Amino acid sequence: MMAQPVESPNNYAIVADYPAKTYTKKYETLLIDGVRVESPFNNTQMVFRLSDVSFESDYYNRFITEPGAIIENQIPTLLIRSGVVANTVPYNAGVSTNLVLKTVVTKLFGDFRKGQTPTAVMEIQFILVDSSSVRPAIIFDKKILSKVELSDKTPEALAKGLGNAFSEIIEELAEAFSQE
Structure with a gap:
């Protein structure tokens, strides 16, 4: 008896479009801290919501x-x-700047519950810290949620939808920064 070939996983990326609008410069230099993703979304496996209380991660996607x-x-x-923002510095570059952007992804999944339109769900909290004084001050703290309807219940549609959601979130962040 021949062994069945093992199916290899499909790999996807989340790709955002460049912002559609251009805003007035608000910050000269931001240090971009490492992005944290909350559990259970902090894994390479895609997560799908199948009911109000059931989430599933997918080894193959x-x-x-x-x-x-x-x-x-x-x-x-x-x-x-x-x-x-005029310039950004990665947190591991060893360059210090007063403004630090902390980013926490709180939701990242495909909502594939029965009886409703499949949706890509992404929520990101952005915290801007001014560390110029002895006691760092939070000068901006906003959670931005984006839900993007998908054409179908596929991993590819989810990856594209998450890219669109990320684009919307960045657009909203830039808008919020410009009004600070």
Whole structure:
């Protein structure tokens, strides 16, 4: 009897579009801290919501690397392209700047519950800390939720939907920064 070939996982990325609008520069330099993704979304496996209380991770459909890294790699370019930030510095560059952007992904899944339109759900909390004084001060703290309807219940549609959700979140963040 021949052994069946083992199915290899499909790999996806979350890719945001550049912001559609350009905002007035608000910050000269931001240090972008490492992005934290809350459990159970901090894994390479895609997560699907199947009922009000049932979530499932999918071994065969996963992100190419941890979602925090995928998101973290795009934030600097997206914020600079929005115009609201002139320069960004990665947290591991050894360069100090007063303003630190902390990012926490609190939701990252496909809502595939029966009887409703499949939806990509992403929620990110952004905290801007001014560390110029002895006691660092939070000068901005906002959780932004985006839900994007999907054409179908597939991992590919979910990856595209999460990219669109990320784009919407960055757009809303740039807008909020510009009004600070």
